[in-house]
Amino acid sequence: MIGKPITGKSFGGCVRYLLDKPDAKILSAEGVRIQDAKSITQDFNLQRKLRPGLGKAVGHLVLSWSKEDLPKLNDEVMVARAQEYMKKMGIANTQCLIVRHHDREHPHLHIVYNRVDNSGQTITDKNDYQRNIKACKDITLKYGYHLGEGKELVNRLALKGKESLKYELYDSIKSALKQSISWKGFESKLNAKGIAVAYKYRSGTNEVEGISFEKGALKMKGSSVDRSFSFAQLDRQLDRNYQVKQYQEALAANRPSLADQLREAIRIDVQAEHQHSHDRGESLLDILFRSEFIPAQSDPIGDADKRRRKRKKHEAEQSQGVTR
Structure with missing residues (x-):
């Protein structure tokens, strides 16, 4: 109900x-x-x-x-x-x-x-x-x-007056929160949608203990819009967003190149060959160098060397024939 x-x-x-x-x-x-x-x-x-x-x-x-x-x-x-x-x-x-x-x-x-x-x-x-x-x-x-099933399933078109504004606040706050990693960015995104943010401070201190949002004629505490929008909950979520962003950037900066990944794979495979020389299936190196992973390519230097050795062998056989 x-x-x-x-x-x-x-x-x-x-x-x-x-x-x-x-x-x-x-x-x-x-x-x-x-x-x-x-x-x-x-x-x-x-x-x-x-x-x-x-x-x-x-x-x-x-x-x-x-x-x-x-x-x-x-x-x-x-x-x-x-x-x-x-x-x-x-x-x-x-x-x-x-x-x-x-x-x-x-x-x-x-x-x-x-x-x-x-x-x-x-x-x-x-x-x-x-x-x-x-x-x-x-x-x-x-x-x-x-x-x-939650606010997401509420028919926004059927709402009027303060109830409509309340759900506008909910949708805007949720959207801004997903895209923000700091309070400054969060406020900026809400201000762009015509939503003002006000903080409540603990008496005699600069410590924030509450938050409210205002749009048009409606002003509501964050926890009244939704329990997840209290100041403490929002602060925790912004901190999580920041940590995730930092982790992703660090991961991208330290991601090894394809050549480094290949060398590491070879090293691991060589170690595995020594430790498990018997009773082992296809190796990691085998997998990496299967034809579907690394296409066959011509080797001009190797081919030339093979032709040179073949020519010398032929000349030697002819020389032996003449001597006999």
């Missing part, structure tokens, strides 16, 4: 969106009349007046399950999970409406609630992304729902 918390300004627009979808079904309501979208909106706005200075009084949540979870779900179960989720998110004592949609393959529902509660207090949205992740994980593990 995954959740998507949203805050907005207009109850009317949100309610109409929820109810105008084909096959939309109201599963539960608290503190609002459900005759029609107009009545629901009026009730939400009436309570909103208890806190007139709150601009974004509309709380909107989307809860989604994998299509593999469909056999485990029905309307009643989904309402129960939604209420459990809201409790974990600290959403209580307020008006709410739960609506199920059927416009996607996967089961999902929408919750709209009033951030001005029944007592006129504001329901906080502070750290709602982190609390959302924890709440969804707890419920998913508790009821054995399908676990997602």
Whole structure:
């Protein structure tokens, strides 16, 4: 199960969106009349007046399950999970409406609630992304729902607002990290994509203890974008990247030439001949000098020497014949 918390300004627009979808079904309501979208909106706005200075009084949540979870779900179960989720998110004592949609393959529902509660207090949205992740994980593990395969499989085109920016940050940070061997290079690549990097220092020292990233209206701690993007984790990965780069450069600089490799092979083969002169198969030298490894070439000097010896032998035979 995954959740998507949203805050907005207009109850009317949100309610109409929820109810105008084909096959939309109201599963539960608290503190609002459900005759029609107009009545629901009026009730939400009436309570909103208890806190007139709150601009974004509309709380909107989307809860989604994998299509593999469909056999485990029905309307009643989904309402129960939604209420459990809201409790974990600290959403209580307020008006709410739960609506199920059927416009996607996967089961999902929408919750709209009033951030001005029944007592006129504001329901906080502070750290709602982190609390959302924890709440969804707890419920998913508790009821054995399908676990997602990671951020790489999330449909980016379906994301909007802050959630879309969050995944832009994730993709950009991951890409920059793969290509960097230092913090300077890492920052430079992110800055080129319009992402600012800010460090948090331990009180009274120059020791970095945290990092955050900012793009547009969104600013998030590295660990909130992904647990592998904490300052400590990023620092370790950059150090590993640097070490790998150094190793590859050293390897390239010290790589022996083909002639050196051949001489070393001959030396090893000669030693092997002395140590294992019997009961041994094809030698390394045999392999190296097989025709498919080293093509046959003419030897002008050797051929000339052979012809000279042959000519001398012929002349000697003729001389002996004359003497006899």
